[in-house]
Amino acid sequence: MCDILDDGHIRKLAEMVRGRYGLDFGPDRWRDLRQAVQNFHTDCDRFSSAEECLEYILSTGVSSRDLEMFINRLTIGETYFFRDPQALDVLEREVLRGMNGRGSGMGGAVRIWSMACATGEEPYTMAMICRRSNIRSEIIGTDIDSMALAKAAEGCYRKWSFRTGSMAFRDMYFRSTGPNGFLLDKSIRGMVALSRFNLIGDEVPSSFMNMDIVLCRNVLMYFSNSGVDKVLGKIWSSLAPGGLLVVTPSESALVSSRGRFEPVLHDQVTFFRKNEGYVPESLYPAFSVQEGSDSEAPYAEVCSYESGAGFCLGESDFEDPAGNFMHEESSGYFESRSENDSEVSPAECNDCLAEAARLQQNGEEEKALALLRNEIERGGRASEASVYFAMAGILADTGRLEEAAKCCEHAIDIDQIVSEFHFLMGQIRELQGRTEQALAELRNAVFLDPAFIMAHVLMGNIFVEQNDYPSAVRHFRIALQELEVLDAVEIVPYSDGTTAAGLISMVGVVQRSLA
Template sequence: MAPNIIPDNLISRLSELVNTKMGLHFPENRWKDLRRNMTGVAQDIARIHKIENNPVICIEWLLTTPLTKAHLDILAKHLTIGETYFFRDKSLFQALRQNIFPELIRLRQKKKCIRIWSAGCSSGEEPYSLAILVDQMIPAHGKDWKVAILATDINATCLEKAEKGVYTKWSFRNTPAWTKEKYFKKRDEKYFEISPALKKMVRFSQLNLVENTYPSEFSHIRDMDIIFCRNVLMYFKPEVREEIIERFFQSLTDRGLLIFSPSESPCVRHSGLCPLYLPGTTFYRKIEAESNVKPEPDPDPNPNPNPNPEPEPVKPVKPDSQPPYLKALTLANIGRLEEAETFCRQAIQQEKLRSEHHYLLATIYHEQNRLRESVKSLTHTIYLDPEFVMAYFLLGNLRQKQGRLTEADKHFRNTRSLLLDMKAEDILPHSEGMAAGNLLKMVQSMISKMA
């Protein structure tokens, strides 16, 4: 066995350690992710403690050393990797703009106070998106309204980036150009900084959701009008998820709203939370504490007194339903490729212009060695999103495998061009947590070998 191959017994002990110390759940079917991410952990630990840069040695060191906050921060940096960008999930932000925020503004008209919590905020794109939306809907909030947006994450590296508020154009994919022009200052050709006014609206803080430290007066985690926690529950065991949802419930004000990602909705089983279905997304409303009867129907979804057009009618959906794309992604991850292909085709049929749907289909074809079909889907992906880094990279690999080296070189060079516009620490979407800097080194090596 090679010295840096992590044996099962060691990765099992590491999984238990991470679960005990951090609450993060890495069952056996996710050991592959844990093994891959330990390369970065080993590099950081080796640099700080002057030990050999080797994942096996690093794990043995972690298992026999009292772990400090600095050690846990390194683990969090590499084991909790978020993929995010501004105004991610158009359905959600449309529902917030048309239904949720108008009602909330009406209800808070006297107090003029709104409290929002982004739990698992990653590098800050979500809370800043919420700040932009608030600014659009309450332009005079600085004078008359008190809007507090709390943003927390376990990953200290992500929080450091979020507090700086500096982003590359990759964070603005699928974001209207006027958003960047109005709310960001261009620092140079690569970087854009969020406006000081919006920075002041968001307070960042490190928090591990498994810890029983909230709700709390001290941390101001209480009486929240809306809590966002998307793509976070998947890191925890079912029993831990229930504890976190209970603490979220206690942290909400009466009739406050809780929002998860669509794939996490089946995890929500709380008698005090009533689902509210809006097109493309599901919210969970806290039932008023003194009410022992069925919750009253939700108010007019467009209570804004302005003569705006009526929003789309609410279409009920099953609480445990999962979008075809997420079903396809889940099935592909466990190797059930034929079923994954079926659901991925359904997702494309529903949303033909979503580049990530076509990319997933391309990866399924690739795993099945259906290279011609994979190339076709990747070409479609790039047509829909000319800045889809991983699509160029996979296309280069496929062309190289087919012996079409000139085309492979072109796609690798396109990949390099996009990566040069990103920060080295930026996490690439649809890459299973790979940083831009790591892929850039790999691509440059491949280009050199082909020269």
């Protein structure tokens, strides 16, 4: 790569993106910035080289349209209908129906703002919910990506946008346009007003004020700390008194740590209410701290480091809150699973996979691999992706990382939306020393499952090793937020049998070592 795409120039680009748009591109993501410059150069066909293209992007003469087109290549614009159905069900039953006819809109309509709506699946989901519950509503969907909004306006979607268990809503509100195409009913599209909006750079227009509900899901975690503050400030100003902010569980810590919004629990789902009189008990997300610990504040408070130490499960002995020592074990990928760990593979209960797990537990890895290979060759009942995933786990546990990576690649090629596949690939790449590839796979895992605790922990470890402490703190904080909702004795999935309390205790050890 030529000099202008070296670290110094990419750092300037990262600072510009952070300053104007609040998007956090630390050194681990500079590869993404370089790729975006290359793609923009190729697509525009106006520059003689990527270097000239970057020089233009960083110049004062860059047009707002060109800058938007470039930024669109950096934002994640993927979502799907009825994402997080439990939260949406609670929102419909416990909130929307109670607000019906008493909202801040015309005639008591409930005013709803879907931020960063990409191609429109979220605001259209809210429209379908309001239609089936006869809720009078005014719904706005915004995004920084004009092209994504144009697709949203068309209302044409592929099967990728339908990933929930029930397809009843698709049968009711969509018309098939081919084997992989579905057109949303015009009446639902007419319920949503779409508009371009930059969460950082744009002032909130008067038409966005007095919102009863603001959905900002899977958005805050990608902003810098200052970016989070700006976005939350705009949400606060846009909400009507008593209005609710909806975020994902993984982002709850980012809201509660600011101490402004009042957390409100509805049937095990937390929303955040605009309450001018709310006085928080703490400026940090709560989680259990072992009695007698010298940790005085949750891990989110740790924002500066004097050491590059991180924590890695199994590297050394730790003492759990009950006083028992947890030693490094040679337990494998299957051996570490608990009875509650139901997400190991889509076909976990299949006889072939269960037998392979039993063989590995007995130290008969070659027999297990032979059984799985035979399952693929004969086209057996087990999902092919799940079999490759199981093989990858066994191979990784026995140190055959290249073979493991190939099997994991096969699993991902077959089914790209299983977070566990990407997590295992991230582990393999990290063991191979391919850090950037590991981070890319782990980002895929937490995008598909924002509450994937160990993916956040592993990313935090990697960032600590890279001295990128703000990114490490962010991912450890998200992990702690998810640990908070687990029982103390519950085994954390993919953690080599560590309990939630044990993992929190380990974080305490890191706190003290980095203080």
